[in-house]
Amino acid sequence: MWDMTKHGNEDVPYEARTSEELGRYLVAARDLAPGDLVLTERPLVFGPKSQPNPEAAVPCVGCYKLVTADAGERCSRCGWPVCSGHCPGLTNSRHHGVECHILSVRPECVLDNIADYYRYDALLPLRCMLLQIVDPEKWKKLSDMQSHMECRLPGSEAYDEANEFIVEYLMNNFINKLENNVKKKYFPDISAELVHKMCGIIDTNALEIRVPDGVELLALFTNTCIMEHSCIPNTKHTFTQFAKDKNDLYRITVKVVVPVEKGNHITTMYSHALWGTQARRQHLKDTKYFACRCLRCSDPTEFGTYLSAMKCLGDGNQVCDGIHLPEDPLDDETDWACNKCSIKVNNSQVNMIITQMGEEVENVQMIGISVTMLENLLCRLSTFLHPNHYHLYSIKHSLIQLYGRQPNYMSEEILDKKIKMCKDLIAITKILDPGNSRLSLYNAVLQHELHSALLCKAKKVKCDGSMETVGKIKYLMIEAKSAIEIALDSLKDDIEETSGKKLFKVIVNSKKDFEKFCKENKGYF
Missing domain, CATH: 2.170.270.10 (SET domain)
Known part of the structure; x- marks a missing residue:
């Protein structure tokens, strides 16, 4: 059809x-x-996501600009944090204009327990239900969207979480406190079940939008x-x-x-391009309620990148240099078989190991990245993982942003190491995202760091006190020029987004410095 x-x-x-x-x-x-x-x-409707640190800063309900949670201005009617009492979004029906009438049934403001009192993830479901009167045509289109309620039954994690943090919050604090005539005016149809359906529609269909100051919205x-x-x-x-x-x-x-x-x-794509197959498929099952069977998921090698592959450690008696891959990547219970020996590992063991390693990578990157910590972790995990494994990709992507930029990591050997690491990661990125649709920022960083290392190598005095030959310097400069241009081109569709805009500005400045260096050294170009 x-x-x-x-x-x-x-x-x-x-x-x-x-x-x-x-x-x-x-x-x-x-x-x-x-x-x-x-x-x-x-968009039919949009609204802010839950905030990672609401005690520090929250978005204005009218324009989503970050404001101080405990000391900022409040909406004069409902008490929710705003950037200013004159914010245009406060009276706009697509933003705060209509929901304010509902939220104002609980007018008191609080300075403590802000995360529980102002639940920003409840605003989008509320705005969805208000479409009944704001725009009935949009409401009909919204209601026809897939909600997967058959997978979100009472007792399921998705249902219970939505019930505790959104449904009961909206019903008990606001909707059930409305006078009957007011309730009918704003909600021709209203029930806890309907709020649950809106949560299902949002979880299944919403897309993330990062607004200029870094706040994330969801839109349908x-x-x-x-x-x-x-x-x-x-x-x-x-x-x-x-x-x-x-x-x-x-x-x-x-x-x-x-x-x-x-x-x-x-x-x-509704998942992360730099996750391995099992992580991507599990995420899609948990959030979108389907099992992906695309070409990448069906290929144990993920198009030859080996992004999920593990090293074979042999049988304890004999060392093996083979790699373990899932026999059937579309089977959640598949065994992982070595490509060189008869050793197999069951899927639950692999999952446990990969999860533990993922937590280690996350912890190291959260507590403050240092070259030593990253190198130690890279060395340890490399014993078990294929060099292209996505956990190692993450560590290397962090390392290349430190190599060549810190005093103790500027040697010729380090620069060569950085250049190889950049090229290896670029090759993986190009295969996984040939159209630069999902990994544009990653690719831009890699190309920019490659440019930086090549330029630094061209300028550097060698270990024996000599400089590179003119021919070698010219080759390095041509390669550096190509890398910086690719980096800027990678970001052409990301300039309005905060991260893309900042990165683009950094790379533009690097290109200016490069062009100045080229002008001062015309003999090399």
């Missing part, structure tokens, strides 16, 4: 189809090339949510952060990043 949608007088570049296995999905209506627009649409889109997941997506989406027409705020634009032939599926 399919239908062709029209946009003005032009056919859009996709067809919407339906199957029992995939539900609704999109295919290319014609051959599509990188850069081709797939769709663009305004009518057509974008139909797009099928793939761990090697062929599209990239961006959001409008600044718009002349305020209704275009957070508009999504989806573009093709690799060629898509007519009839092929148009895909996006």
Whole structure:
């Protein structure tokens, strides 16, 4: 089953189809090339995510600018933190304008237990339900979205968590306190079950938007949510952060990043491209309620990157230099078999080891990164993991940002090590994200650090006191020029987003310094 949608007088570049296995999905209506627009649409509704440290700072409910939680201004009607009593979003129905009437039934302000008192993750479900009166047409589109309530039954983790932190919070503190006539005015249909359904729709369909000061929002889109997941997506989406027409705020634009032939599926990604297959598939099962069977998940080697592979340690009597891969990566209980000997390891053992290692990597990166700690961890984990394993990728990505930038790590040997590490990670990144759709910031950092190391090597006096030959310096400079240009190109779609904007500025300054150096040393170019 399919239908062709029209946009003005032009056919859009996709067809919407339906199957029992995939539900609704999109295919290319014609051959599509990188850069081709797939769709663009305004969000049905959006709202802030739960805040990582609400005791320190929270977003204004009108514009999402971070404000001091305990000392900032409050909305004069409902008491929620705001940037200013004059914030335009406080009266805008797409932001705080309507929900304020509901939240104001509990007008008192508090300075303690802010995280429990102001639950920002409850605002989006509330805004969803308020669409019944704000925009009935949007409400109908929202209600038709997949909620997977059959997987979110009482007793399930998703149901119980939503019930404790969102459903009971909204019902007990606000909705049940409304006068009956007021309740009917704002909520023609309202119940705990309906709030649960909204939570299910959000969990299944919402996309994350990072606004300029770093706050994360969740937004729901009518057509974008139909797009099928793939761990090697062929599209990239961006959001409008600044718009002349305020209704275009957070508009999504989806573009093709690799060629898509007519009839092929148009895909996006709902997981992390740098997680191994089992981690990605488990995340998708837990959050999107499906088991991914894409080409990457089906390949034990993940397209030859070996991102999940482990080293074989032999049988205790004889050393083996083989690697362990899952016999069937789509089977959660699969054994992991060595490619050189008969040793097998069961999946539960692998999961336990990888989880423990992941916690170690996370802990080291959280407590303050140092070269020594990262190198020690890299050395220890390298005993068990393939050099390309995603845990080692994470450690190396941190290391390359320290090598060549700290006084004790500027030697020729360190620079050569950094250059090789950068090139190895770039090769993995290019395979996993050929269209630069998900790992653009990672790639930009890698290319920028490669540029930095090559330039530093070109300037450096060698161990024997001599300089590199003119020919070698010219070669290093050409390679450095290419790397910095690739780094900037990687960020062309990320400049409106906070992290992308900051990184772009850093790389632009590096390019200026590089061009100045080239000008002063014309003989090398």
